[in-house]
Amino acid sequence: MIALNSPVKPNLKKLTKLLEQVNEKGWYTNFGPLHKELTEKLEDYLGVKNLLLTNNGTSALQVASHAIGSHSILATPFSFVATVSAFKWQKDELAFADIDKHSLNLSPEAVKLAYRKGCKADTLVATHVYGNPCDVEALDELSEKNNFQIIYDAAHAFGIKLGNNSVLNHGDASTLSFHATKIFHTVEGGAIVFKDRTNFEKAEEIINFGIRPGRGVVDVGINAKLNEYQAAVGLVNLEEIDNILYHRTELFHQYREGLKDIVELPLWHPEANTNGAYMPILLESKDQMIALEKGLAKSGIQSRHYFEPSLDKIFVDSHNYGTKNSVSASERILCLPMHAHLNIGDVKHVTNIIYDIL
Numbered sequence: 001m002i003a004l005n006s007p008v009k010p011n012l013k014k015l016t017k018l019l020e021q022v023n024e025k026g027w028y029t030n031f032g033p034l035h036k037e038l039t040e041k042l043e044d045y046l047g048v049k050n051l052l053l054t055n056n057g058t059s060a061l062q063v064a065s066h067a068i069g070s071h072s073i074l075a076t077p078f079s080f081v082a083t084v085s086a087f088k089w090q091k092d093e094l095a096f097a098d099i100d101k102h103s104l105n106l107s108p109e110a111v112k113l114a115y116r117k118g119c120k121a122d123t124l125v126a127t128h129v130y131g132n133p134c135d136v137e138a139l140d141e142l143s144e145k146n147n148f149q150i151i152y153d154a155a156h157a158f159g160i161k162l163g164n165n166s167v168l169n170h171g172d173a174s175t176l177s178f179h180a181t182k183i184f185h186t187v188e189g190g191a192i193v194f195k196d197r198t199n200f201e202k203a204e205e206i207i208n209f210g211i212r213p214g215r216g217v218v219d220v221g222i223n224a225k226l227n228e229y230q231a232a233v234g235l236v237n238l239e240e241i242d243n244i245l246y247h248r249t250e251l252f253h254q255y256r257e258g259l260k261d262i263v264e265l266p267l268w269h270p271e272a273n274t275n276g277a278y279m280p281i282l283l284e285s286k287d288q289m290i291a292l293e294k295g296l297a298k299s300g301i302q303s304r305h306y307f308e309p310s311l312d313k314i315f316v317d318s319h320n321y322g323t324k325n326s327v328s329a330s331e332r333i334l335c336l337p338m339h340a341h342l343n344i345g346d347v348k349h350v351t352n353i354i355y356d357i358l
Helices: 012-027 031-047 057-068 082-089 108-116 136-146 197-206 228-238 241-259 286-298 325-333 344-357
Strands: 051-054 073-074 091-095 123-127 149-153 172-179 190-192 279-282 333-335
Touching: 012 031, 012 228, 012 279, 031 051, 051 057, 051 197, 057 082, 057 123, 057 172, 057 190, 057 197, 073 082, 082 091, 082 123, 082 197, 108 136, 136 149, 149 241, 190 197, 241 344, 286 333, 286 344, 325 333, 333 344
Parallel strands: 073 091, 073 123, 123 149, 149 172
Antiparallel strands: 051 190, 172 190, 279 333
């Protein structure tokens, strides 16, 4: 069987040494030394400032929204459910705008239309879908005209740059997921990158029950801290990240070269690099997608209809400014096997099977 995903396994010898250090110190959580080290190394590696580690990517979204003062959200309908459920959970007002049918990212034109129709959302939530950057310049321009903030769900965008600048530096906040299925992981975990230091400091209080050391409780907060064991996993995995990114990128380009004349491929941002986070393809119809999914399964190849359904079909009580492209894409999308343990031979085999089926 060729698995859809296979998490990176941390080097146990290196991990054990770090865990022994944690045990010797007896400092297991609450912003310990490994937490600090991982924060600094990630800021350096990713080319960002004001990075705050969290216990998962969903908490990262919620904490980011509280830190920047969000109350009403205009979101993409084409993303993993947590991108939206994180805000519904805390009773934020929610509305949807459509995606661009080529990039599958939130469409600036659809956002513009929503505000023309009276949208009052104070925050835009856009996902860099599959690691493909949004049109950040157009969205930044709209945020200035319509006075809204931007949170980018960058769970798929580890290591992605626009030119020489990290995509994480765009928006008022960008959130990451370090779940085991991601390119870089801490088993469970996440992070937020803030534009402003003031919001970072507020978020640092929020994830620690609203406590500011030396001052006591200064805000309403929760517990969203990353512990030292998870930080240890992150430090070990970070040592291998260059090799992982290089390998996954090679697989990604091999897939796209082999499939470019067979299926539709999302249009990648022309100024961005790639990280091989996912390998999405678009089929001509829902029926063709289902037929391919079944055909791959018969050949021992896992795939996933990911993301479906369009999130406006789940959160039906939210305002909808039109999601035609999202509904269409969610019915035709299929993600192919992509992980660090895959090899070029596997990719060629999957590509050949797809060619035979279609």
